[in-house]
Amino acid sequence: MSTASREIQLAARPHGEPKPTDFRLAEVELPDPGPGELLVRNTFMSVDPYMRGRMNDTKSYVPPFQLDRPLDGGAVGEVVVSNAEGLAPGDVVLHQLGWRDHAVLPGAHTRKVEADGLSESAFLGVLGMPGLTAYVGLLDIAGLREGDVVFVSGAAGAVGSLVGQIARLRGNTVIGSAGSPEKVAHLVDDLGFDAAFNYKDGPVAGQLAAAAPDGIDVYFDNVGGEHLEAALGALNRNGRVALCGAISVYNATEPPAGIRNLALAIGKRLTLRGFIVSDHFDRLPALHAEIGPALRDGRVTFRETIVEGLDQAPQAFIDLLRGGNVGKMLVKL
Amino acid sequence: MSTASREIQLAARPHGEPKPTDFRLAEVELPDPGPGELLVRNTFMSVDPYMRGRMNDTKSYVPPFQLDRPLDGGAVGEVVVSNAEGLAPGDVVLHQLGWRDHAVLPGAHTRKVEADGLSESAFLGVLGMPGLTAYVGLLDIAGLREGDVVFVSGAAGAVGSLVGQIARLRGNTVIGSAGSPEKVAHLVDDLGFDAAFNYKDGPVAGQLAAAAPDGIDVYFDNVGGEHLEAALGALNRNGRVALCGAISVYNATEPPAGIRNLALAIGKRLTLRGFIVSDHFDRLPALHAEIGPALRDGRVTFRETIVEGLDQAPQAFIDLLRGGNVGKMLVKL
Numbered sequence A, B: 001m002s003t004a005s006r007e008i009q010l011a012a013r014p015h016g017e018p019k020p021t022d023f024r025l026a027e028v029e030l031p032d033p034g035p036g037e038l039l040v041r042n043t044f045m046s047v048d049p050y051m052r053g054r055m056n057d058t059k060s061y062v063p064p065f066q067l068d069r070p071l072d073g074g075a076v077g078e079v080v081v082s083n084a085e086g087l088a089p090g091d092v093v094l095h096q097l098g099w100r101d102h103a104v105l106p107g108a109h110t111r112k113v114e115a116d117g118l119s120e121s122a123f124l125g126v127l128g129m130p131g132l133t134a135y136v137g138l139l140d141i142a143g144l145r146e147g148d149v150v151f152v153s154g155a156a157g158a159v160g161s162l163v164g165q166i167a168r169l170r171g172n173t174v175i176g177s178a179g180s181p182e183k184v185a186h187l188v189d190d191l192g193f194d195a196a197f198n199y200k201d202g203p204v205a206g207q208l209a210a211a212a213p214d215g216i217d218v219y220f221d222n223v224g225g226e227h228l229e230a231a232l233g234a235l236n237r238n239g240r241v242a243l244c245g246a247i248s249v250y251n252a253t254e255p256p257a258g259i260r261n262l263a264l265a266i267g268k269r270l271t272l273r274g275f276i277v278s279d280h281f282d283r284l285p286a287l288h289a290e291i292g293p294a295l296r297d298g299r300v301t302f303r304e305t306i307v308e309g310l311d312q313a314p315q316a317f318i319d320l321l322r323g324g325n326v327g328k329m330l331v332k333l
Helices: A050-054 A120-124 A129-141 A158-169 A181-190 A204-211 A225-234 A277-296 A310-321 B050-054 B120-124 B129-141 B158-169 B181-189 B204-211 B225-234 B277-296 B310-321
Strands: A003-010 A023-030 A037-046 A075-082 A092-095 A102-106 A149-152 A173-178 A195-198 A216-221 A235-243 A271-274 A304-308 A328-332 B003-010 B023-030 B037-046 B075-082 B092-095 B102-106 B149-152 B173-178 B195-198 B216-221 B235-243 B271-274 B304-308 B328-332
Touching: A003 A102, A003 A310, A023 A102, A023 A310, A037 A092, A037 A120, A075 A102, A075 A120, A092 A120, A120 A328, A129 A158, A129 A216, A129 A235, A129 A277, A149 A158, A158 A173, A158 A216, A158 A277, A173 A181, A173 A204, A181 A195, A195 A204, A204 A225, A216 A225, A225 A235, A304 A310, A310 A328, B003 B102, B003 B310, B023 B102, B023 B310, B037 B092, B037 B120, B075 B102, B075 B120, B092 B120, B120 B328, B129 B158, B129 B216, B129 B235, B129 B277, B149 B158, B158 B173, B158 B216, B158 B277, B173 B181, B173 B204, B181 B195, B195 B204, B204 B225, B216 B225, B225 B235, B304 B310, B310 B328
Parallel strands: A149 A173, A149 A216, A173 A195, A216 A235, A235 A271, A304 A328, B149 B173, B149 B216, B173 B195, B216 B235, B235 B271, B304 B328
Antiparallel strands: A003 A023, A037 A075, A037 A102, A037 A328, A075 A092, A271 B271, B003 B023, B037 B075, B037 B102, B037 B328, B075 B092
16 A cells, blocks of 8 residues: 655756756655654655755765655654654654655654644754754854854854854854845844844945944854855954855856955964764754753744745745745745 | 164065065164163074065054064074173074164063074074974864875975975875975975975866875965865865965955855865964974974974075065075075
8 A cells, every 4th residue: 555645856957046947746656664664744844055055966965866856855744654663653753855745764764853832843943953053053163152243144044043043142242144124124123133234235344344343253154255255354363164054156157256365364363164064963952952941931033934835845945045035944745 | 882784674565576676775773782682693584475464554463564664574693792681692592683684672582592403594494483383283273183184385385394294204194286396306305295296287176186186184275376276175074274374365466366165165074274373382392392303313304595695685585475495585694
């Protein structure tokens, strides 16, 4: 008794910005779960900027997606059939087989989550990979210290909005940049950022200098490019940069213009450090211990942009790369 | 009874590459040394790439040189008159008032050196600031580990040649780049580099890939620009870059082209760290303890390019920026 499911496949490798025709919705039959396996009905799936890199046929830190095969990525779902010890129908699990309605996979490749009053979607966002990215990048990679002035780009996104809130929780000053007046207002009014600006309003360097007249000590980089140059200019001596993402160049079809002022790192004694969240899953308990309570008592909040239906997932991903989300971008299945 | 001396003054701020007319040889009368002061006859003075930055009227980590005032920098000399406790005529001291035949300065601003069989010029090179730069950059900033493959640019210079030799002493594989066939031969034949190439022979990325087929783990950057891009491409996961200098852009009159592949630092988990040697003088005893014996028994060697006479100092500096030196560039006074 196989199960009918639907999945999104990669129909063509995008050139520059992805188009709807780069994706294909396919109807498939799933085999019954074997020993140790589960059948899961997915309830939410994540679209994330890093997936753009996997659509290119280039060597990277994760293997590329294959043409005519389903995409994958973070998802939560409900167990329908379980042949896995410790998991029963009705349990909610986090796993990596998103971009599909149903998944058959080993129970060992899932993690059971206890929502405990929170939406299960939180485990794809603030308590999941984006949250851990923010936590590790700010605390471990950039080494946040008392008194640091923190600047984060992509600040209204899933990662950036938590970077800012963790820094505020720790008593640091936080400046964010985002791409619309609504996002800027959200940062200051809802998330408690000390200052924020719309990078489309003018050169980033000038806006950052106005927002941080005494310079910055930490830059959490989600975008690269002009933002990174501006941050290098604004960083104080012994400043630190967590290199997390470069969304500004993910769709680039030509080599980007380049960072022209990296030599400032010498005289300013700057440290720039790249990282990948999957190296740091050991920090997940610390994230949950610090941010879980802050979420439940309202000191940390998060927004989600939720799109309905698997058929809308490609457009949700395209919109994400255009900045069409506030907070975590999700597809409800 | 004043003392007649000569000094090199900054006559004009260089635009791009310095010209002889940017400098002026002036005859001056020095006052007698006051209480606690010395009269020193300089025997060697140093010309260093970082001095080019001080000739611009821009804020940097050291204040700019002043127009119509003498330049300064590292020098060694012999005490002629001493009003300072613990120093006597005939003692050899290291100090910062180079670019002049004689200097009057507080004894507390000098450091007495015991050459102990080595040329006193060594204290301006392998046992001085360039040596400490190599030592700290490789061991503390880049965090050299067993098995690391090290790449150093400007490898035939005062800093680079010691970077390579320290790495070899520690048992690491070392690749160097330099700007002439003679320098490349010197690196391999005299200094024990495992491989070296002439960056003028073709794109750095291709030459580096051929010299380091399994990639590199540490890059000691003396030049910036194309070398840094090539190194980012060749660095293995968890690689480290010590950002020490950017001689390729010191004479630049327009913004440099920029580093286009810095986003590689994310997936490769790279760390790039800038540093200034003057923050690390506490490591001088460790440098002397490790490198002094290696110098005396020949495991470490160094070359000097020595120019004679204060009037030749400006040309020596101009030649240094053009790569006209092998090893430490000095002026004998």
